Amino acid sequence: MATHVDTLIVGAGGIGSAAAWHLARRDAEVLLVEQNAAPATAAPATTAGPGTPAAAPARGRHPFALVHNDPVRLAMLREALPHWHDLEVETGRGLVHETGGVLHGFVPDFDELTERLPLFGIDAHPLDPGAAERRWPGIRFDGRVLFTPQAGQVDAGATIEGLRESASAHGATTQMGTRVTRLRVLGDDEVSADLERVDEHGETIGEPEQVIARRAVVAVGAWTNKLLERIIALPDMAAVRRQRSTHERLDAASGAWPVIAHHPDPASRRYRSWQGALEAVEHTGSVALTWAAAGKAVDPDAGPSRADPRQRAAAQRYVRDWLPGADAGAFTETQTTSLGTADRQFVIDRIGPVVVGAGLSERDFAFVPTIGRILADLTEYDDAPHAPARFSLRPRRRLDAIAR
Incomplete structure (x- = not known):
């Protein structure tokens, strides 16, 4: 039997948790799911010669970089600074x-x-x-x-934990160790997600679940293509x-x-x-x-x-x-x-009931609160101003904006 929610957010990293934070503070109904059972904490191995580097821990310090010469990004940073405070x-x-x-x-x-x-x-x-x-x-x-x-530097792990905790305090529900295996668009205001629970090793546990939502926010970073390529024409990434x-x-x-x-x-x-x-x-x-x-x-x-x-x-x-x-x-x-x-621009847009945020590198972490706010607006309001055209999911609109 399916569970019904207003907004499903897939990916509880920086921008997914920021979107949950903004939405929950507006009293929206939010289910935030994350495939990792818990943030990585293991220290990487040291090597001073040829070998296989360890995967970097999820927690850590990222650059808090503020130097850009693009008025659009500078306006986003100007908005972000009071959000950080x-x-x-x-x-x-x-x-x-x-x-x-x-x-x-x-x-x-x-x-x-x-x-x-x-x-x-x-x-x-x-x-x-x-x-x-x-x-x-x-x-x-x-x-x-x-x-x-x-x-300077931003404590990424503490930021994500803080966003999740604050979102939960305002009524959001968070499920760690929950992987979305499939998204299906059912209508202009309806999307279905197939979920499975996983342990800390990524192994499936329990029975599959289904969630029906009015909106699905997808903020899964490097997994964006894998989850969305069959339902949305994505930019080159x-x-x-x-x-x-x-x-x-x-x-x-x-x-x-x-x-x-x-x-x-x-x-x-x-x-x-x-x-x-x-x-x-x-x-x-x-x-x-x-x-x-x-x-x-x-x-x-x-x-x-x-x-x-x-x-x-x-x-x-x-x-x-x-x-x-x-x-x-x-x-x-x-x-x-x-x-x-390919064009080094973010992806921030909505098509039908699916809202997408992607394309951030570690040095872009300062933008997280602003991108979360834009994703929340796209989720809540049909008449909300779109994100800048250069961040569009629509390849033609995106290319035209960059060319200008």
Whole structure:
């Protein structure tokens, strides 16, 4: 016998939990389901040679990055900042750690960013490299530095737990260890979901269940294609696995480092070993490096693959050249999997009774409360303003918006 609910949210990660938070505070009936029985907490294994990196834990610190030159994204961040404050007050947790953020390297729009960011409530201070190196010993800087003091790190695990707990306090129901095996659109205001319970190893337990909902919000990240490809024409996107190299700091007592974004000059041979822009986040005496453009399309259900020795070598060389305050030789490697879109835009839209939120990387976590609010609006209101056209599920509308 089917269970009937108003809104089913599939995926209790960042944006799924944020959508539940917004909807529950509006007194909407919400069932939030998540295939993981519990968040991952195991520490990854350390490797200093060829091998298979561990999957990264679900909990951890993500960049709280605020530097964008796109008015649409900046408006979303301007909305997000008070939401973050509200969530911290409501949960009594410190979620955003304002260590600051620095952008350096090849930044052609440096002056424009310096002028535009304050228009959206984001402080931006240009620094010369010498001043930045005196301020943060152990980091070398590449040309002018743009410092954003409100940036830093966000505790992703605590944020997701806080969103779920707050949503539950306002009446939402959460079921962990619940996998959606099939979605079917039954009408303009009716969608069916087949559910199965799973244990911490992903093994099925109990009997299958069925839920009928007026709306289904799908926020399953790398699993979006697997769940939706038979019922919605999706933009070009795929699950992408990235390799992360975490190095111990040698001077951890000197204070926290800012979140680092270092952009290479594509025309210079100086950066020939790089694999796109470099992002680094320091936490508890170590710094984690990720090549933003590196990664390969994978099956999200596949286990970790062998480490790419080229990425490892590039990360070690980067640490030696640019982070002398960290140890290039001793490191831990992990892998993360997220949904990447070919045009690097989010997916935020509704078709019929199905609402979709996808396409966020770890460095996009600051957007989570705003995207949750947009998903909640699309769920509740037929006449709600659509999300920006560039985030559309409709490929033609999406392409036309990007072209403009």
